[in-house]
Amino acid sequence: MKTAEIAQRYLNYFEKNDHTIVPSSSLVTDDPSLLFTVAGMVPFIPYLTGMVPPPYRRAADVQKCIRTNDIEEVGHTARHGTFFQMLGNWSFGDYFKEGAIGYAWELLTSSESDGGLGFEERDLWVTVYEDDDEAAGLWQKIAGLPESRIQRLGREDNYWSTGQPGPAGPCSEIYFDRGPKYGRDGGPAVDDSRFTEIWNLVFMQYSIANVRSKIDFDIVGDLPHRNIDTGMGLERVAFIKQGVDNMYETDQVRPVLDRAVELSGRRYGAEHEDDIRFRVIADHVRSSLMLLSDGVTPSNEGRGYILRRLMRRTVRSMRLLGVDGATFPELFSASRDAMSTSYPVVADDWSRISQYAFAEEETFLRTLASGSTILDVAVSEAKGSGKSALSGPDAFLLHDTYGFPIDLTLEIAEEAGISVDREAFNTLMQEQRSRAKADAKSRKRAIADHSVYRDFRALGETVFTGYSDMETTSRVLGVLVDGISVPSASQGQIAEVILSETALYAESGGQVADKGIIVGPGYELKVLDVQKPVPGLISHTVEVIQGEVGVNQAATSIVDAVNRRSAQQAHSATHLVHAALRDTLGKSATQAGSLNRAGYLRFDFTWNQALSAATKSEIEEISNNAVRDNLAVTTRVLPLDEARKLGAMALFGEKYGESVRMVDIGGPWSRELCGGTHVSSSAEIGLINLVGESSVGASNRRVEALVGLDAFRDLAAERAIVSQLTSSLKTPREQLPTRIAELSASLKAAEKKIAAYEARALADRAPELASRAKTLGAYRVVAESMGNASSADDVRALALQIRDRLTAEPAVIALGADIGGRAVVIVATTPAAREAGAKAGALAKAAAATLGGGGGGRDDVAQGGGTDVAALPAALTAVTTALSMGV
CATH class of the missing domain: 1.10.490 (Globin-like)
Structure with missing residues (x-):
């Protein structure tokens, strides 16, 4: 049985049993505590925790997952894979243990001809939580399993929680016996290689607190609604049904x-x-x-x-x-x-x-x-x-x-x-992992704090009126200070305010949040930020400018119209630039991220080479032609499938519901799914000025542009600079590039001559410096500061010339210089000096330590340096001191 067929049989079965079939969510999750969707339940967390009211009572899905915490086990076992697909059926306050067990057993053991998975009952074992007599009894009643094939295990194996205070409950796992070829008899409690877990039924019914570890927590009460959360590993079922030894040998791998x-x-x-x-x-x-x-x-x-x-x-x-x-x-x-x-x-x-x-x-x-x-x-x-x-x-x-x-x-x-030295390497790796785990824990704590929004979200979604209104009166649903719900906030405090309706746009889709104010009876709030902490809820971070804002008060949200207009211009301009890029480069140049704020846009797209000046000019011209043509900007709300059939682009990193907002500029020329605010016609954008293009990683490029008045001001500033240059150089504008190139060439030639003169002047000092060598123990030493020098290469050349003059002696030459504000010390040694134990690399390191930098090199010549030019005399002294100590 092919993997895709197993998944379809699963969905067909639960659809027949009145479950809403939910499409797989992206592997990229909204949860800031997670990098990826690591389990089938992740997309349903808001419903399971009660954060967001579920849109259905029962559901089923095939969820894509990525888990890399045990990446080192991949390839070693039959079941470890970084990508896997989890089949799940869900009940939100609907059926509970009896329903979950009944559905699982029927689907597993029904014949393939009847749409089931055709497992033999004799090959299936189950485990239940050690105190869950109810589940054990239901397995006997529904499946007819003997007690010998129902094993009771503790919290480590058969109790589920998020690892944080909140919902939890016992679980029951279903195992398949692969036979004596794969291990010992005695059930999953004895050997989980022979007995492979294929389905986990979680009975989410309790609330836990004081979580000290996975197995150490306090059960503090019942949940308001009992939920079912199940997960059946598609790859595990596939390798069993396909008669192969492991998931790597299934048809999809x-x-x-x-x-x-x-x-x-x-x-x-x-x-x-x-x-x-x-x-x-x-x-x-x-x-x-x-x-x-x-x-x-x-x-x-x-x-x-x-x-x-x-x-x-x-x-x-x-x-x-x-x-x-x-x-x-x-x-x-x-x-x-x-x-x-x-x-x-x-x-x-x-x-x-x-x-x-x-x-x-x-x-x-x-x-x-x-x-x-x-x-x-x-x-x-x-x-x-x-x-x-x-x-x-x-x-x-x-x-x-x-x-x-x-x-x-x-x-x-x-x-x-x-x-x-693997031990030292492993220590450094462990330190790196510890830092990563600490960061992950901080993210997990952050998401745990989101439970404060649950009651507000339960009142319904925040209504955003800002597409049509710049001012909306509603009421205050909640006030939070330092993440805690409070009755009110007073003058001078920073708070979060949640309204039933708002005209202020919350940051999303690359568009930054609106600026504005919120006013009400006796108070005024300056809006600092607007975000969506949980799906469907808008929260305003505000500073209380005057008065006191409290729950249930009237509140009028007022958008900064000038800032919004500029942001709309930038967002609509982003759509034009995207369309122009695809016109110029082809359909493979797709958006990979964007930022839109008042007067500015940043747009990342897939492309593997820098854009030529001609290509950038063409993209800019196409975009501005679209502005000139005054294209109509229209928006429609329609089903996602219909929007895709019309050719609307769904951008990566965005999450879409069943209904979406489609933005057209010039009809199908630019057609994207977008929740942002936009101008009503392209002429309102005013002007688009591409000011930058760069690489942001392999196969990713970034363009930046100024929009509207900001674009005009930038071009006006360039015009002023050009005017100053034409006046100063007494050269017509069209001849400026040639004139500047000539001046640049002349300057480089002059600098080259000066450097040559300086190098000759340094070289001419070699005889004098060699003659001033002093005796230090067994060595002849030259330790001098050269003052300013053009380059370290010139100082190195002088040190080698001095060394050549003293080559018959055990000589050490240390020259210091200021190279453009950076201290440099060059150390050179003769063969006789090296035989006596002098090492240029070690001496350069000693000098560099004094200069606040680093250094080293070979035993015959080395270089050190640092930022403290004033310490050059001390650095040369450090060389002679180290030499006297036998370095």
Whole structure:
């Protein structure tokens, strides 16, 4: 049974049983405590916690998930995968234990011909929470299971919570017995390799507090409504139904594994370590494909870093299988073909997805080449200094800064005959993980505090009137100070105010929040920010300018009309620039993020090379032609499917409901789903002036533009500069580029001559400085400050000239200079000095420590430096002191 068929049977069954079928949410979650949707219940958290009233009493879905906390286990076990699909059925105050158990058992054990999954009853075991007699009794009553196949486990295994105060409850897990080939008999309590968990039924009925750990908390009462939250692992059911040993060999994953086998020339099943690598490749390619399809792009932080890590682990694994060249065009294509039946977007959006994937692989292959060079130098230096191991900090630097995997470092070091201080490396890695966990905990605490909004959201959604009104009178639903709900806030306090209706736009879709005020009887509030802390609720962060604002008072929200107008101009201009980019570059140039504020727009888009001056000019001209043509700007609210059929662009990173707001500029020329505010016709934008274009990562570019009066002022400022130049240089405007180029060339020639004169002057001092060498113990020493110098190279050349004059003696030359406000010390040693124990690198480090910087180098010549120019005399003294101490 194919994976897609299992999912469809699941949805069909629950739709037949009056469940609303909910589409999968994005892998990118709104929850700031999570990078990704890590479990099937994540999209339903607002309903399960009571934060937001559920739009349905019962639902079912197939949810895409990404979980990377146990990434090191991928490939080693039958069930660990970073991307997985969770089948779930949900009840919000509707059916409870009996219904959940009944539905699960019927679907699992009904014959395939009747639409079920066709499991044999004898192969199924269940676990229940140790005190849950009700669930154990229901399993006997509904399924007829004997007590011997119902095992009771403790909180560690059979009690669910978020890990925070809030909803919780016992759970019951269903296991499939894979047979004696896979382990010991005795049920899941004895062996969870043979007995594989396939479905978890959570009976969410209690409220917990004082959470000290996963198993240590206090149950403080019943929830107002009892909920059902279930999750059945689609990949686990698939590998059982398909008769294979693990999830990597199922129909949606195996094609990538097989392609890796073909590319490597090695055989799957022949060697344990190779098998792990093949499975890692199959898993990570699929995960990367699905993340890219949901708009995540490779970067060095957050979600992008996780994606980059998955892709680079894939490249690394292929390299360890003996493949050094590019493989993503083959591997990602195989995954696309395997996943497109369930997720057509991976084929529909292949041009963009593949562009990112192939560019990331190309970049990392270059990184591996440069990292190998850096590693070769580090290995050479370690061996040259008589060390038998590469230091942990060096290995960590390669990993953390250059993205060079530790196992490749180990491999190359082993080939060179040295080891790696793995203990020190692991310590640094653990410190990094601890910092990351601390950051994650702070994010988790932040989301936990959102429970304060639950009661306000339960009153209904905040009505936004700002599309048509710049002023709206409503009432105050709530006041929060320092995250705590209070009756009122008085003059001088910063507070959050929640209104039943508001004309003020909350930051979203790239458009910043409105500016404005809120007034009421005896009070005035300055609006500092407007946000949506939970879906459907708008909160205003305000400063109380005068009076006291309290719950249930009348409140009039007033928008700063000038700021709103400028923001609308920028947002509509963003749509024009997007359309112009796609007209110029093609349909693969799609938006990857934007920022719109009064008079300014920033627009990121998928593209892998810098735009030429001619292309930027063309984009700017197309955009301004659209302004000139006074195109109508219209908005419609319609079903999402209808909007997509009309060609409306749904932008990555945005979440859309069943009904969406579509914005047309000039009809289908620019048609996007957008909740922002806009001008009524393109002529109101006024002017669009592209002022910048840059790279923001592999295959991502950014354009910046000024809009309206800000664009005019910028062009006026440029005109004033041009006027000043034409006057000062007595040159017509059209000849300015040539004249400035001539002056620049003349200046460079003059600077070159001056540098040559300065270098000659320095060189002429070599005989004098050599003659002033002083005896310090066994050495002849020249330690002098040169004052100002053009470059460190000139000072180095002088030091080497002095050394040549003293080459027959054990001489040490240390010259200091001010190079453009930075202190530099060059140290050179003769062969005789080195034989006596003098090392230029160590002496340069001693000087640099005094200068507040760093330094080092070879034993014969080295350089140190720092920012404290006034300390140069002390730095030269530090050299002679170190020399006298035998450095």
